Structures are given as C-alpha cells and as structure tokens.
Amino acid sequence: MRVLVTGASGQLGREVLPRLRDGGHTVRAVSRRPREDSTVEWMAADLATGDGLAAAVDGVEAVLHLASSPVRRTHAVDVLGTGRLVAAADRAGVGHLVYVSIVGVDRVPFGYYRHKLAAEQVVAAGPVPWSVLRATQFPEFLEGLLRGASRLGPVIGDPAVVAQPVDSGEVASRLVAMLAAGPSYxxxxxGGPQVLRFDEAVRTWRAARGSHRPLLPVRIPGRFGRALRSGGLTTTVTPTGTRTWAEHLADTYGGTGRR
Known part of the structure; x- marks a missing residue:
C-alpha cells in the first residue's frame, strides 16, 4: 500500500516511517520543507495554506495524519489544515485516513486540546473513510515538563496530577496495524502500561538522574487542575503499551546519573 505520512519529521513520524517500510508499504513523507532520503519519497506541503497537498495525496491509498502545531498557527494547521487534507484526499480517491489525537481532548479544558478535538470532528464528518487513535503523552514530553518545572531548583508541580506515558514506538506500531485493518469509523x-501520579514520576526521575531536588507541591487551580487530577489524561482501555516510565529513564540515563 502507498501511504502518505504528514508530520513525518516529528518524533512519532520518525518512528512510523521505518515500521511502514518494514511492513512492505511504499511511503511518501510530507513536511513543510523538502528533505533528502533514499528510502522514502519526501514532498513539501503546507497544511496552513494548502500548498502542495494535491500533489502529496496524488496516487496514495492511505493517509496517516500526524502533523500538528501546538504552539503557533494551531487553528490554521490542525483544524483548517486537516479540512484541506481531507478534501484533497477525497478528490484523490484515498481509501483510508488515520488521524492521531490525544487522550483527554474531550475532557481536559485546554486550548490546544479543543483544536485537536475539532480536527477529529473534521475527519469524522468528512467523506474519506477514517480511523482516529488518541494516544497518551510520550515520556519525552513528561520529562520535558519535569525539566521545565525544576529550572528554579525544586521540582514544582501538583503531586496529585496523573499521567500515563506511552512509548512513541509502540504508538507507531499501533498505527501501522490500524492502517492494515482498514477504516474503523x-x-x-x-496508553502506557502505568498510571503515575506526578510525585511518583518525579521520584523515579530524580533517582534515574541521581538528583536530590525536592518536590515543591503547588496545586493547579480550576477546572483544568481538577481534570488533570481526576485522570483526564489517562485511559482505561486495553491493550496498552508495555514500556514503562522507569524503562524509558533507564534507557535515557543508563544508570550514569545526571545529564
């Protein structure tokens, strides 16, 4: 199957591309700027403007839509851009579009999540047969939050917030399986194999880094904080991934202490 991957240069895209190739698929990768890769056909396209989308979807049988812009032009890229992609895929006769979203977009009151939920709705309302996968947060994202929360010395955060980090490689494998299974509508x-409180994640992170920074508890206020403490970022469905937060940290730091 010839598969178009948007957002192919991102973390999840880098995990998806080799798995698609290993599965015997022909891969066309899309990013905003052209790239050189002898194993993948790279094309440049811009979801925010629609430039290059018609050529990108031409001749492909399925689209794996990973592209997102959480910081800037989010509505233009995630919502309007997804609409442009769906329309182009329909004109090209694409048989399956798989969209990657985030667990909690329907429960956590956060601006970026509202855009992701709106993009899901664009996909579901469109004419192209579809599937959506919501994944929990990647461990690299959680680690980045911890680094940011400890810039002033102690690790600052709400100890009762819960998360369920999932390995991006396992999400990539799941996506490839969904493509093979066909549209689910x-x-x-x-999600990952463990639901962790923030204070539990901090303890494991400090141990892996050989750090003794104390945790300074700060309760996140309002509806946003309540959603995070009540499990808005977690899922109870099975199956889940298998790689744990502790295994990620061991692979990252290798028992050598702080980096």
Whole structure:
C-alpha cells in the first residue's frame, strides 16, 4: 500500500516511517520543507495554506495524519489544515485516513486540546473513510515538563496530577496495524502500561538522574487542575503499551546519573 505520512519529521513520524517500510508499504513523507532520503519519497506541503497537498495525496491509498502545531498557527494547521487534507484526499480517491489525537481532548479544558478535538470532528464528518487513535503523552514530553518545572531548583508541580506515558514506538506500531485493518469509523485510545501520579514520576526521575531536588507541591487551580487530577489524561482501555516510565529513564540515563 502507498501511504502518505504528514508530520513525518516529528518524533512519532520518525518512528512510523521505518515500521511502514518494514511492513512492505511504499511511503511518501510530507513536511513543510523538502528533505533528502533514499528510502522514502519526501514532498513539501503546507497544511496552513494548502500548498502542495494535491500533489502529496496524488496516487496514495492511505493517509496517516500526524502533523500538528501546538504552539503557533494551531487553528490554521490542525483544524483548517486537516479540512484541506481531507478534501484533497477525497478528490484523490484515498481509501483510508488515520488521524492521531490525544487522550483527554474531550475532557481536559485546554486550548490546544479543543483544536485537536475539532480536527477529529473534521475527519469524522468528512467523506474519506477514517480511523482516529488518541494516544497518551510520550515520556519525552513528561520529562520535558519535569525539566521545565525544576529550572528554579525544586521540582514544582501538583503531586496529585496523573499521567500515563506511552512509548512513541509502540504508538507507531499501533498505527501501522490500524492502517492494515482498514477504516474503523471509530475513535480508539492507546496508553502506557502505568498510571503515575506526578510525585511518583518525579521520584523515579530524580533517582534515574541521581538528583536530590525536592518536590515543591503547588496545586493547579480550576477546572483544568481538577481534570488533570481526576485522570483526564489517562485511559482505561486495553491493550496498552508495555514500556514503562522507569524503562524509558533507564534507557535515557543508563544508570550514569545526571545529564
């Protein structure tokens, strides 16, 4: 199957591309700027403007839509851009579009999540057969939050917030399986093997880094904080991934202490 991957240069895209190739698929990768890769056909396209989308979807049988812009031009890229992609895919006769979203977009009151939920709705309302996978947060994202929260010395955060980090490689494998299975016309969820409180994640992180920074508890106020403490970022569905937060940290730091 010839598969178009948007957002192919991102973390998840880098995990998806080799798995698609290993599965015997022909891969066309899209990013905003052209790239050189002898194993993948790279094309430049811009979701925010629509430039290059018609050529990108021409001749492909399925689209794996990973592209997102959480910081800037989010509505233009995630919502309007997804609409442009769906329209172009329909004109090209694409048989399956898989969209990657985030667990909690329907429960956590956060601006970026509202855009992701709106993009899901664009996909579901469109004419192209579809599937949606909501994944929990990657461990690299959680680690970045911890680094940011400890810039002033102690690790600052709400100890009762819960998360369920999932390995991006396992999400990539799940996506490849969904492509092979065909359109589900449903929203599925996929999370990591453990639900962790923030204070538990901090303890494991400090141990892996050989750090003794104290945790300074600060309660996140309002509806946003309540959603995070009540498990808005977690899922109860199975199956889940298998790689734990501790295994990620061991692979990252290798028992050598702080980096």
């Amino acid at each position: 449903a929203v599925a969820e996929f």
